[in-house]
Structure formats: C-alpha cells, structure tokens
Amino acid sequence: MSDTAHGITTGAVARRLGVSPTTVRSWDRRYGIGPAVRADGRHRRWSPADIAMLDEMCRLTASGVPPAEAARAARQARTSAEPAVPDVPDAPVAPGRTRRPGPGSGLPLGDVRQEARGLARAAVRLDGPAVEGLLQEALAEHGLVTAWQEIMVPTLHAVGRKWESSEDRYVEVEHLLSWHISTALRRAAVTGPATASPAAPVVLACVPGEQHSLPLEALAAGLAERGLPTRMFGAAVPAEALDAAVRRSGPVAVALWSQTRSTAHHALARHVAGTAFGVRGARRAPVVLLAGPGWLGRPPAPGMMRPTGLPEAIGVISRLYGEPAASAKE
Structure with a gap:
C-alpha cells in the first residue's frame, strides 16, 4: 500500500471514489482538479485534502452540476476551508465497510461495502467504463457469491428505491447498471472452468x-x-x-x-x-x-x-x- 504521508496513486483514489483512472486524469487536465503536490514533479500523488476535493467533484457531478462548474466549487472548497476528509487507507475502518454513509451517489445505500458505494457513484454519473472496471475488480477479489450479494444487489436495490421515489428519475441509471452487471455475470459464466461433461445440464x-x-x-x-x-x-x-x-x-x-x-x-x-x-x-x-x-x-x-x-x-x-x-x- 502507498505511504499516505506522500499521498496515494491515481489508480487507488479512482477505486475509492468509484471512477475510472482516466476520468480522474481527465478532470485534472480539463478542469485543474489535480493534486496540490506531484511526486518528482510528474506523478500524481493524492493527499487527503486532494481526495476530499475529488469527493466533492463526484458529489456535484452526480447531482447534475456541469463538470466545469463542479470543478470550480470543488477547488474553492479546498482552498477556502478545511474540507471534510473522507476515509483514507490508514483510518481504522472495519474490513469492507465504510465508517459513515458519506455523500456522493445520492442513492439510499445504508451500511454497505465501500465497493458498493463506489459502484453507485459511477452508475449515477453514467460512467460506464468505471462501472465495468469496478465490477471486474469485485468479482476478481471477492468471488461471484460475495460480489453478487454484497456489492451488486445492494446497489441495484438502491437504484430501484430511488427510481420508485423520484417520479421515474434514475431509470437510465438502472438500465446502465443492469446492463453492465449482466455483462459481467455472463463474462464470468463464459470464463468458468471449461467442461466437456456429458452430464445432464x-x-x-x-x-x-x-x-x-x-x-x-x-x-x-x-x-x-x-x-x-x-x-x-x-x-x-x-x-x-x-x-x-x-x-x-x-x-x-x-x-x-x-x-x-x-x-x-x-x-x-x-x-x-x-x-x-x-x-x-x-x-x-x-x-x-x-x-x-x-x-x-x-x-x-x-x-x-x-x-x-x-x-x-x-x-x-x-x-x-x-x-x-x-x-x-x-
């Protein structure tokens, strides 16, 4: 794990926030949403304050604020006051769980794994590449049963509850999330152990x-x-x-x-x-x-x-x- 005194990598912060690394780099290039300090002047290393700024950027874009406007507000939050710092790798948090619900997805998730929260963020932003990457990581790390029961299902249920309570809003989120989950499950089925068994199916x-x-x-x-x-x-x-x-x-x-x-x-x-x-x-x-x-x-x-x-x-x-x-x- 990266030394938090020097910040964490772009890939690590992307996984925490439920976005793709490409999205994080794009925000830096386009809107100046980047780390205050870069290792060796080149590599991005994200401090807790930088992560809080990205967290605010995620929250605003998920709620429909245009990216450029969200970036200005996120930068101002970092420079004008001490931001609320999200959980960082050295914080004592129970494995697989967040310490508090936290902002970002706008979905009624409750007490769920951090991976479900990141998946919800990505789905609300309609960030298909991030959703796909997070699902692949969940299946690889936790296996099918845990990934389905503790990550995919809670996120699907949260989207459904939001849809039912918001006069048919978030339908596009439900469709995108369902499609990517279906794709991930079918890919997992295809890549299972090869069988040429004559057994009945x-x-x-x-x-x-x-x-x-x-x-x-x-x-x-x-x-x-x-x-x-x-x-x-x-x-x-x-x-x-x-x-x-x-x-x-x-x-x-x-x-x-x-x-x-x-x-x-x-x-x-x-x-x-x-x-x-x-x-x-x-x-x-x-x-x-x-x-x-x-x-x-x-x-x-x-x-x-x-x-x-x-x-x-x-x-x-x-x-x-x-x-x-x-x-x-x-």
Whole structure:
C-alpha cells in the first residue's frame, strides 16, 4: 500500500471514489482538479485534502452540476476551508465497510461495502467504463457469491428505491447498471472452468411474464465457477417453450425464477416437476428449484425445493452432481 504521508496513486483514489483512472486524469487536465503536490514533479500523488476535493467533484457531478462548474466549487472548497476528509487507507475502518454513509451517489445505500458505494457513484454519473472496471475488480477479489450479494444487489436495490421515489428519475441509471452487471455475470459464466461433461445440464428460466433475469444470470455464473453444465433461457420463457426445453435437454434440475407473486406459475412448476424422461425402466424427473421471492407463501410441492439465496441454490444443485457445497468459491 502507498505511504499516505506522500499521498496515494491515481489508480487507488479512482477505486475509492468509484471512477475510472482516466476520468480522474481527465478532470485534472480539463478542469485543474489535480493534486496540490506531484511526486518528482510528474506523478500524481493524492493527499487527503486532494481526495476530499475529488469527493466533492463526484458529489456535484452526480447531482447534475456541469463538470466545469463542479470543478470550480470543488477547488474553492479546498482552498477556502478545511474540507471534510473522507476515509483514507490508514483510518481504522472495519474490513469492507465504510465508517459513515458519506455523500456522493445520492442513492439510499445504508451500511454497505465501500465497493458498493463506489459502484453507485459511477452508475449515477453514467460512467460506464468505471462501472465495468469496478465490477471486474469485485468479482476478481471477492468471488461471484460475495460480489453478487454484497456489492451488486445492494446497489441495484438502491437504484430501484430511488427510481420508485423520484417520479421515474434514475431509470437510465438502472438500465446502465443492469446492463453492465449482466455483462459481467455472463463474462464470468463464459470464463468458468471449461467442461466437456456429458452430464445432464441445469435449465435456468424465468417464468412467463417475468423479466427479472439477473438473479438467474448470477446463478449461471456461480454454477460455471464450479464447472457445472447449464442451459440459460432468460426472461419470460413461454410455458410451451419451457416444456420443450426440459424434454429435449433432460436436465438434472430446473431453476424457475419469479420476482413477484403475480408471476409465480405454480401449475407450470408442478408440470415441470412431473416431466419424466429417459429410457423405460430408468425414467427420471428433474428437481425444480423455486427461485425468487414470488414463490413465497406456499410450501413447495413434492419434487420441488425453494432455496433462500444464491449460496443455497448453488449448494443444492452441486449436491445433485455429487459435489460438496463447501467447495463453492465465495
């Protein structure tokens, strides 16, 4: 870690604030939002006061202030008074958590990991490259399960709450964030351990009328981390298409996602659980996982399970393949 007495690097400060290093350098070149002192006269090294200035720049641009105007205000804040210094690397903060909510994203995040706060900042600014970079770092550092549950989901929920309470504002933020999360999850699924296994796959599908497919994409990525075969069919799969997919693929399990009770299709779930295939004398039916909050309120029927979250879903499916759940990367 850099010596904080001499400041931290541009890459480090960019990760802390949820922006790309290119954005930080661009602000310096265009608007004079740079460190007061440079190491060897060339390399940018950011002091706590410099970071506070960048933090103010992030807060203002996220609230819609034009960058040039935000830069003037941020520079004045540094020179006119002692700014409120954000947490720096040598501050005693619990691992993965911020000491206080702090300004910047305008989203109701609450007590979350610092990475979620940075992701929210980048999303509100519509800084796609920063969002992509932060998601890649989160997956590499924490693994799929932790990155999904503690970074991606809290940020998505905060955007959704902001959208609902602001008369359809922030819709563009939700779309950008969802697209980049989907891209990161699909990339993680593709780069999982290569498998040429003849084993029957897991079918992943949203019930008819259900458009929320990101949780299933997270499950697909988690199964890919373990080298388990999947077939992803995505959002709003028609009942006839799901029936055909199950009969043609002969899956070990079928995960059906329902976000709300209005989309939960219990008759379809029972039909899938009762679909038998294979040779005569050795016919079998898939285990049906009722995934998502839409299935709550009614006990699972025979042949069905209702996992409470991503780790449990991965564990249940792994055991169907004879693998211990504890080996999942978290």
